[in-house]
Amino acid sequence: MRFTRRDMKMIEYLRDYEVVELKAMSEYLGVSVKTLKNQLKELSETLKEFGVDVQFVSSNQILVKGHEKFAEVMSVSIPRFEMEFERRFLLLLVLHDNFLTIQEIADELLVSKSYAEKHLAAIMKKYPEDIQAQRHYGIRYAASQNKRREVFVKILFPYLFGEDYIVALEQFDNLHFPLFHYFTKEQMFRTRGAIQALQRLEWFQLTDESLQQLFLYILFLTRHADSENTEKPVAVQEDFINTQEFDGLYEWIPGWCQEFRLPDSKEELRYMYTLLLSLRKQKIACQDQIMDKMRHPIKEILKGISERLSADFSEDEDLIEGLSSHIYTTILRGNHLDVETDEYMLKSMKRQYPFGFEMAAIAADYIADIYNLSMKENDLIYLAIHFQAAIERMKDAGEKTKIIIVCHFGAAAARIIRSKIERKLVGVEVTGMYSLQEFKQLKNPDCDYIVTTERILKADFPIIYISMALPEREMQKIKEGIKEIQVNHLLELNILEAIILPIEEKNMESAVKAMVQPLLEEDFVTEEYLQSVLEREEMSSTSLNHIALPHGNPAMVQNTRLVIGRMNHPILWDDSKVSCAFLFAVSSEMLKEKPMLFNTFYRTMADPEVEESIKKLQMEKNLPDEVFRQKLFQILR
Template sequence: MLTLRIETILRELVAVSTPITGSYLATLNRVTSRTIREDIKTLDLSLVSNGAYIDSIMGQGYKLRITDEQLFRNYLKRVSGDESTVEKGIPKLPEERVTYLIKRFLLSERYIKLDDLADEMYVSKSTIQNDLVQVKNKLSLYDIRLEARPNYGLKVNADELKLRFCMAEYIFERREGKAKQLFGSHFSLLSQSELDSLLEIIVSQINFHRITVSDIAINNLVIHMAIAYKRIKDGYHINLYKTDLDEIVEQKEYQVASEIVRKVEEQFQVEFPQEETAYIALHLLGTKILLQMNATNKIIKEVVEEDISKIVGKMLDKIESKLNLGVCEDKELIIALSLHLKPAVNRYKYGMNVRNPMLEDIKKNYPLAFEAGVIAGAMINEHLGIEVDENEIGYLALHLGAAIERRKSKIGPKKCLIVCASGLGTAQLIYYKLKNQFGEGLELVGTTEYYKLRQYNLLDIDFIVSSIPIQEQLPVPVIVVNAILGDSDIRKIEEFIVHTNHKFNAFFQEELMFLTKSFESQEETLEFLYTTLLEKGLVDQTFLDAIYEREKVAPTSFGNLVAIPHPITPNSDKTFLAVCTLAKPIMWNDKPVQFICLLSVKKNSQEDLQGMYDLLGEIIHDSSIVEKLIKVKTYEAFMKVLSKEKA
């Protein structure tokens, strides 16, 4: 059995190809290096008989070595399943204790004393009291509060519907597309075979009625059915307003829900009131999708209301104006967002929560798409008056990320124009040298003399190779080379082609780099950066408020000790990055952070910032880069790490 902390260490080792130091793992898990050494020993003992081991490399750290690929893959499947969940043991980390406490309160019919909880978890009463601050905050997101009664303890007080949504979030693990209950002495609802029976009933009815829903949606429906069954047996029922009930009963989904409920009543010997059937119908209304991505416009119009299409159009216009991604005309994206938004509106209308099991991976691997999702969520709020949470933003980001990748795949080779003053012979020599060197990786649109340059539409060209210096400002970059191309000239051109937009030197400026600072909190760090930028005239007095407004939508801590705070809307006169690394990590919402990269994009920017976003994405994703960057003490050393890693 692996603890959550050891699972975290294993995930980090699997994710990178370079060694990871004990100090980095200690920082990530908020424990001492000595504790990490003990965890590494425990993990290594578990791995040696499962196709892998941990190599301790002097002066570099720990590296995972795989000796049997298949054996190790099977081990990972077991570890990522139900067998290793920490709930079987005693929670150790603060996050584990908070989750444990929430489960205890959600499933308890009685008041629970803090002394009893302290005894259960082998911690002090004061530790439990500290954890309760987080517990209350998390429960308040569902409008659930803890009711205290002297000499009795604490008990949840909540609307039944909100209570069930919260139970769905905390009582079940959603891994590998199958609902798995987190068993333990306090957390048992149904047996796995009963959960499988529910799944079979739901899938058969959905197939019979030809409703198409995603695997995640079916999984969620199984979970909500299991909770409904348990709550009904315990004597608790959903109450819906009559107007809501009447509206739901008229939907086709209500008939499907009725069939599902009838089968469940037969098999489980329980009676569902009409409101409970409507509750199941709500989940179908909130998950219905259409899979034909090549559907005709006529089909789309039948499925998607005009007001949804308008919101999607405004959403993409706003994303384009802020991020300049070039995806607003992507028909596949327009269809995907429209079809996603229709059931999403049903979820919002009835206050249903939707959990996104891929959220952390989306934030870490597709930060630009997630940012586009934040903008899309703001437009939904503006037009429908609905607050969109991180989980939903994550789903929007998936569609947007796919469009970004599609655009990348369609972009052909770079287009280059050759300018030469030495005559056609030299120009042709450069032309054929480049053609021979780069082949299909470079499209050579032609050669010209300098005085004829104005005849070309330079907006269709990515860069110019010129054998003479060009003083005037042109809308495309100019690479000056010798008339007889040498190796250094080839390298300059190659650098441009391979690392298009990879001009991170222009974004990381020495005067905006603050290394190994000793700030104690997110607030202190942001206040320092804001004050410094204000003094330099780079931002105005609304900047800090705009940063916090963005943090409210979704924290900008992306994992791997990295946070990329930025204003909710571009509001500076130039694009820049300000970097701050910390001597010790701070908590940024619920994640430890030691590398802060404050990003500000120019108002109404038409810059192509894809290269900068790609670079930030690579930093977020690669813990070995982060580990090196938080150790350096000078700008030169920082840039050396970046240039070496990105070479």
């Protein structure tokens, strides 16, 4: 079975609620209630196989049970996500060196010629530099070898999962695209052998995600080596080759390429060296050298976070080490090796770790200034993971019990999961944190059960599947009754004293300007504050499903104040239709007194049930502002 984009959005929505109102869900998805019911009936049969029960309890309500199973559902559904025609077309082009006629494209992708013609014009307009069309010849991919390889990996990466990548590609071949028409089993096994050799490197250990990407890069290279194509990748900058931290690695690569029959020209060797340095790592032999090299920029980043958010991590060696290796790798990678952001994980991360994400945004500003490098949202996620791990360590106060964590997002992510479990569960000891590859090598794990973000085919202990974000419903499997962070008294006062505005504007930027204006008039913020809010939105939208939580630089706030914008009509805010916006202008002084104030506010507002209640409240006609305020106060209590 393949999951459509609609299926994925329905799964994401159902994951957040126990009782779902069909009218609200249909509005979110942009379909009629009747259509939604039909689609839910089909989807519910699939969800039942995973232990998620969707029950229709009335004409407008459904009850969702088994939320702890959604992490496993997501891990299975993403590789089954229906592949759009554009991606299938691009994949076809990068696998062909010569021109293809429209009829050949249609035949290979199992669509009609008219269907192909209808979609190709828009796609070619979208990629004018990469796709070449020539009369009497057809269409071909004209970008460099580097770009061709990046596109191949970017398209296939979301579909690679589990312990055996070849099995994952066989599923991809069955569901989405005839990949095995282009790659032989021998090339697959050769690639697997090359990856196994890389796992024994003395210089560093790659994350599971990096191994997945590297598998795809090497797979493409095996086919390139076996073909008659002599095109070489574009040469990399010389400073890559002169990197002293991994002394001896460049000299090791030629023997490895010869062993697995990979391209071994000077250009290809440099390309592979660049690739290995650029991918994310979790253990690095020369970590001390990298920390020395990155000490100044990390110091500047942590200083900026301390000044803006009053959170001092200058003595957190785990954070400094994690940021050093991550940012070092990010700088080496530059704008290459782009991997598409998992939008479902991104939204979940923003909800669960708002303070960590805010720190990541500040760090990204400094990286842009120091290295002239704009960070993508995918990089922000990993920076947020490191910062959230540091935040969790600040709050860490639990006893220990026997659990091991298997996490394919890397060591920092595993630390977040560990800290959350130990903080919230009495009598817990995390006896080990492993990548999937490390876990497979364990002989006698010292644990009572396993908590994992990745599918494990066989284990002698009970397995609890979780997502990276580890929302509260997944914690219920380990212990029931975990309570969300309570809204403190100061936050309640801010709601009661908030400025409430009717918003007639029809776009995000105009709405933000309208909300900042009363703060300027009362000298609560400086003139520069508006620009800081808009820059924050440009970096990564603060919209959720129905509400938005815009904010700017606390250093530009003189007096803390909340502004609530009530939209006369929902406005498009990134990809969400927002009916209410909450601009919380928190001063640096306030954050020094209450460092978790912003985090508490964001986490409270981002609760799906709170958000849904606010949407319903805003939909009440002719509701006076003061009544709205009191009802909002009751919702948040």
